[in-house]
Amino acid sequence: MWRVYLAVLLLGIAYGLAVAVIALHLDARGFDERAIGRLAVWFASGIVLLAIPAGKLVAKFGGKSVLTCALVGYAASVIVFPMLHSYEAIGALRFVDGACSVCAWVSCETILLRRSNATNKAQVMSLYAMSIAIGYVLGPILANGIAHVFPLTAAFYVSGAIALASATYVGLRLEPEARDAPETVIDAFDGEPRVATQTRAIDLLVRIKTSCFATFAYGYFEASVVLFLPLYLAHEKGIAREQTIAIPAFFAAGMLLFSNVAGRLGDRFGHLLVMRVLACIGGSMVLGFVVLSSFASMAVAVFVAGATLASISPVSLALQGVVTERRDYDRANAIYNAFYAAGILVGPFVSSVVFARFGGAAMLVHLALLWAAFIVFAYACSADDPASRARGRSTPVPAAVAFDPPSSPSLDA
Numbered sequence: 001m002w003r004v005y006l007a008v009l010l011l012g013i014a015y016g017l018a019v020a021v022i023a024l025h026l027d028a029r030g031f032d033e034r035a036i037g038r039l040a041v042w043f044a045s046g047i048v049l050l051a052i053p054a055g056k057l058v059a060k061f062g063g064k065s066v067l068t069c070a071l072v073g074y075a076a077s078v079i080v081f082p083m084l085h086s087y088e089a090i091g092a093l094r095f096v097d098g099a100c101s102v103c104a105w106v107s108c109e110t111i112l113l114r115r116s117n118a119t120n121k122a123q124v125m126s127l128y129a130m131s132i133a134i135g136y137v138l139g140p141i142l143a144n145g146i147a148h149v150f151p152l153t154a155a156f157y158v159s160g161a162i163a164l165a166s167a168t169y170v171g172l173r174l175e176p177e178a179r180d181a182p183e184t185v186i187d188a189f190d191g192e193p194r195v196a197t198q199t200r201a202i203d204l205l206v207r208i209k210t211s212c213f214a215t216f217a218y219g220y221f222e223a224s225v226v227l228f229l230p231l232y233l234a235h236e237k238g239i240a241r242e243q244t245i246a247i248p249a250f251f252a253a254g255m256l257l258f259s260n261v262a263g264r265l266g267d268r269f270g271h272l273l274v275m276r277v278l279a280c281i282g283g284s285m286v287l288g289f290v291v292l293s294s295f296a297s298m299a300v301a302v303f304v305a306g307a308t309l310a311s312i313s314p315v316s317l318a319l320q321g322v323v324t325e326r327r328d329y330d331r332a333n334a335i336y337n338a339f340y341a342a343g344i345l346v347g348p349f350v351s352s353v354v355f356a357r358f359g360g361a362a363m364l365v366h367l368a369l370l371w372a373a374f375i376v377f378a379y380a381c382s383a384d385d386p387a388s389r390a391r392g393r394s395t396p397v398p399a400a401v402a403f404d405p406p407s408s409p410s411l412d413a
Helices: 002-028 033-061 063-083 087-115 121-149 153-173 201-207 210-237 249-268 271-290 295-323 326-358 360-380 386-391
Strands: 184-186 193-195
Touching: 002 063, 002 087, 002 121, 002 153, 002 210, 002 249, 033 063, 033 087, 033 210, 033 326, 063 087, 063 153, 063 201, 087 121, 087 295, 087 326, 121 153, 121 249, 121 295, 201 210, 201 326, 210 249, 210 271, 210 295, 210 326, 210 360, 249 271, 249 295, 249 386, 271 360, 271 386, 295 326, 326 360
Parallel strands: none
Antiparallel strands: 184 193
16 A cells, blocks of 8 residues: 555656646646636546546456556656647647546555555545645645746656656556455345345445535536636736746645544544535635735645645545445446546636636635535535434444445345
8 A cells, every 4th residue: 555655646746747837838838718728628538538447447457557557648648748739739638648647546546445444444545645745745846946947848757757657666566456256245035145246337326426526526626726726826916927836735735734634533523524624614715815915825725725625535535435335446436536527627617717707716706616515415415424324323333334325235244
């Protein structure tokens, strides 16, 4: 598991380098807000179209093989990116970027969920999120240093080199996963053992719907903020472009320092309850962006937003791992990432329209309303969290082991 974390750390640094400069690079090439938003749609389309196949690839070839290939593909795409000039070529490359990224995510998440147990899934996934967050902190710092010495395009080449280093490490050091033996259950009619079948996709979706909404909201928010918050700060708040490069680092630093705490709280008190509280605090910080003006105050708000909203992602992954069965992890992760991609797909497009027509403040307000909608939905579906049912029992049951789904033959057996 620690080798997975190290590989993800390197990938996070590569992401952080590219994310810190991509909007500024495209802006310098003459792309306006709407064009930048449409290019993000290409990235999200790659995630959406490859999310479900990624789960099948992991099931067939194993997490290590898929992860290695995905990292090589991402490295190639980010190295080629600054060499392209036309909208069509950049869009096609962003599609490949998204496809490789989702394969890497599904691989890592499946490996980690399978190697964790029922009582520590949020902690395990929070360490996964922290590994990415460390990379997102270091990446913009490196990008800022590179921007002072070399052209912005150099950051993309360094990003690709680090992703290749991660792929090499995975290929050489990560041991292949042991294939699970077929799971058996006792037939309720004749008492004979039977090979367990996979949960139907629609039943799986119903079971993980709150996690899917959470990751959709986070994908929508993250993709919108990464692209347009630097432009909002530069154009409407008068903050120097060089300072806006550090904004992703503050967001990731908040996630880094608090995601493990959020994971432990989720394992103890219930994942969905913790997610609602985090969304409430984080949504308030998003509204705060509108009224704040100094770079220092904005940095604090971004830090708190990262500590809360970014911490929702590992907690929602843990909730998904608790309410699904081991044999369904790869498919559940694929569905989960498809919703994340849908958020990335829709968010920048809608945000670019709102930004262009009504300004950056209106864009931030509409993001806060999205988190408000998630809070309402999560409260309405609070029974999906095992801890909610456990609170009604006379003997307290830990959040991570309280799952007792109705009509689940394999677990009943």
